Amino acid sequence: MSMSTAAEPAALPFHLSGNFAPVPDETDLEDLEVIGRLPGHLSGSYLRNGPNPRHGPTPHWFLGQGMLHAIRLDGGRARGYRNRWVDAPTTANTSIVRHAGRLLTLAETTAPVEVDAALRTRGRFDFGGGLTRGMTAHPKTCPLTGELRFFTYALEAPHLVYYRADADGVLQQAEPIAVGSPTYMHDFAITEHHSVFFDMPVLYRGWRDPEPIRWDPSYGARLGVLPRAGRGDEVRWFEVEPGSIGHTVNAWEDSSTIVLDVVRAAHPDAPTCLYRYELDLARGSVHERALDSRHVEFPRIDERRTGRCHRHAFALELGAFVNGAPTQTVLRRYELASGRSTAHDFGPGRVGGEAVFVPAGPDAGEGEGHLLMLVHDAARGASELLVLDATDLAAPPVASVRLPRRVPFGIHGQWFDGI
Numbered sequence: 001m002s003m004s005t006a007a008e009p010a011a012l013p014f015h016l017s018g019n020f021a022p023v024p025d026e027t028d029l030e031d032l033e034v035i036g037r038l039p040g041h042l043s044g045s046y047l048r049n050g051p052n053p054r055h056g057p058t059p060h061w062f063l064g065q066g067m068l069h070a071i072r073l074d075g076g077r078a079r080g081y082r083n084r085w086v087d088a089p090t091t092a093n094t095s096i097v098r099h100a101g102r103l104l105t106l107a108e109t110t111a112p113v114e115v116d117a118a119l120r121t122r123g124r125f126d127f128g129g130g131l132t133r134g135m136t137a138h139p140k141t142c143p144l145t146g147e148l149r150f151f152t153y154a155l156e157a158p159h160l161v162y163y164r165a166d167a168d169g170v171l172q173q174a175e176p177i178a179v180g181s182p183t184y185m186h187d188f189a190i191t192e193h194h195s196v197f198f199d200m201p202v203l204y205r206g207w208r209d210p211e212p213i214r215w216d217p218s219y220g221a222r223l224g225v226l227p228r229a230g231r232g233d234e235v236r237w238f239e240v241e242p243g244s245i246g247h248t249v250n251a252w253e254d255s256s257t258i259v260l261d262v263v264r265a266a267h268p269d270a271p272t273c274l275y276r277y278e279l280d281l282a283r284g285s286v287h288e289r290a291l292d293s294r295h296v297e298f299p300r301i302d303e304r305r306t307g308r309c310h311r312h313a314f315a316l317e318l319g320a321f322v323n324g325a326p327t328q329t330v331l332r333r334y335e336l337a338s339g340r341s342t343a344h345d346f347g348p349g350r351v352g353g354e355a356v357f358v359p360a361g362p363d364a365g366e367g368e369g370h371l372l373m374l375v376h377d378a379a380r381g382a383s384e385l386l387v388l389d390a391t392d393l394a395a396p397p398v399a400s401v402r403l404p405r406r407v408p409f410g411i412h413g414q415w416f417d418g419i
């Protein structure tokens with residue numbers, strides 16, 4: 001039999017090909033090459049989570065086992081790179097947060113998994129038995145109280161549960177909230193006195209269902225406002241236009257109005273854009289509008305402003321896609337009062353991921369600091385950690401930490417001082 005008669009391999013889905021393809025190993029590298037000058041205030045680690053299937057192909061990007069990638073910076077040097085699978089039976093592959101001294105890897109319908117600073121998996125974390133369900137990948141730390149607010153959604157009732165843990169990591173509340181159906185609720189928002197939920201017509205059917213989410217505008221669309229420590233039945237619902245909300249930018253209170261910035265699309269297959277809701281708690285009315293028409297995702301802010309008025313947002317503009325994978329991204333800094341933005345172009349063949357903001361110091365003003373993100377360079381077949389001046393995106397990078405290997409495109413990253 002000649003080779004020419006062999007069956008052609010089936011085309012791989014986007015999440016298993018190109019730079020989405022998983023890496024097969026765990027590595028430790030020391031003293032990485034740095035181009036430019038690393039800012040001296042960066043003493044800690046940039047960590048990034050993402051699906052990295054370990055035991056063969058997965059049917060959906062979201063189902064791959066989580067892998068953490070860590071790049072440690074200190075004293076103006078890039079001390080090392082390490083990658084480790086999150087070694088747990090649950091799928092904690094989406095984000096990583098630190099609360100009360102614990103590093104928690106998160107997905108959204110599955111339980112948190114704690115890891116240590118060396119990325120060793122410590123096991124499932126359940127807040128002393130209080131968390132019997134999953135946990136969103138987007139909990140919010142209130143900068144005023146240090147408390148962590150979060151939620152989960154589930155196929156089984158109650159379909160939505162709100163949680164609040166104090167600064168010491170002790171669970172204070174687990175509040176079921178009545179909704180008409182489980183919906184795909186990837187993110188939520190907090191303000192100083194409220195938490196806000198997105199009950200949109202994107203019905204959730206389970207990640208292992210052939211159709212995990214279903215767009216059904218007949219379900220209606222509502223935003224729910226709950227007092228920070230309120231009971232589940234104290235939610236006030238505001239009817240809004242049907243749509244699909246991706247990630248929260250931030251929310252805050254302007255006297256009796258909650259201003260909520262998100263990325264939103266008209267439906268799940270449409271491009272997401274920066275979008276603002278203004279919920280007037282006194283009148284019970286909503287005003288909503290797009291702030292820009294560009295297709296952006298992965299919005300981030302200076303997180304010292306979480307729940308409080310923010311002037312800037314950073315987001316990734318998604319340009320061309322080929323077979324479901326981005327081939328061009330541009331990082332934008334928005335001035336929200338005007339909607340104007342400035343951009344950083346990563347250059348041809350270079351695709352950047354979500355940017356993480358690190359303030360220049362404890363007294364730095366909002367947005368004064370650096371943006372860190374992984375960039376994949378197709379020509380080199382490798383990745384780098386880019387450091388940009390957050391106040392001047394048009395400028396060349398401040399520094400670049402060049403890895404000798406690639407980091408697959410993943411989901412969310414975070415900077416952690418001191419580890």
Ligand SMILES: [Fe+2]
Nearest residue numbers: 137186247412
């Ligand atoms: Fe997310």
